[in-house]
Amino acid sequence: MPEQINLYATYISPFSHMVNLALLEAGAKFNRYEVDLTNKPDWFIEQINPVGKVPAITYGGPNVPLDQPSPESVKLAESRVLLEFIADLFPEARLLPEDLVVRAKARFFTEVVQSRLIPAWQGHFAKGQPVEPFVVALEEVQALLPPSGFAVGEWSIADATVAPILARAEVIFELNHPISGWAEGESHKILELLDEPRFARIKQYRHNLAARPAFKASFDKAVVKNGFKGFFDFLIQPRK
Ligand SMILES: N[C@@H](CCC(=O)N[C@@H](CS)C(=O)NCC(=O)O)C(=O)O
Incomplete structure (x- = not known):
């Protein structure tokens, strides 16, 4: 126990x-x-x-x-x-699949999210880097998804790695805080891009992730948006 x-x-x-x-x-x-x-x-x-x-x-x-x-x-x-x-x-x-090959695939998915998607996303919203690496990484993640279901079929910790990122990416694009230094309309363009048919699979996946009771119990979009606003305001405030 x-x-x-x-x-x-x-x-x-x-x-x-x-x-x-x-x-x-x-x-x-x-x-x-x-x-x-x-x-x-x-x-x-x-x-x-x-x-x-x-x-x-x-x-x-x-x-x-x-x-x-x-x-x-x-x-x-x-x-x-x-x-x-x-x-x-x-x-x-069963937060990791029993089958050792599927288990390795879950870990590989996590690796792509941690080493490619997250740095590209953080680089874009917090460090003034272009959006393209984020879009490319999103395509890479999408390409790893099976035709239906979660990252490797059944829900696993690979999905726990990406769900918070996808949900917060949307929040931060919507928030469009001055900390990101985006040009007028830039964040709208990326939100529209995420809605395009080329990202249909990842969109369906995002919905499936968000529909999990554990996700609903741990994520309130309005609270997260407000929290990011407060945190970003804190980060850009002039220090004495
Ligand atoms: N590699 C760490 C990253 C954790 C991380 O960056 N946490 C941030 C919040 S999202 C943090 O605690 N930042 C506070 C600080 O760096 O002082 C992990 O995967 O747990």
């Missing part, structure tokens, strides 16, 4: 959402602490994750208030590591 799981996460963070989704899909019992990235508590960096990033998990140890972590619990971080850990912890939930 798995031990106590405490998830340290931030609602707007896609990496946090990945882990939250896997825990929900696994039917895990867990506690969640919302970490404010604009005012990170010292205890989080000192006692949970020295690099100060969410998501992180404490596993096991005694029952303690989440802002007073026990030295006896195991501290784990990095979304990919956490997703694999959750899949291992709850084998009956």
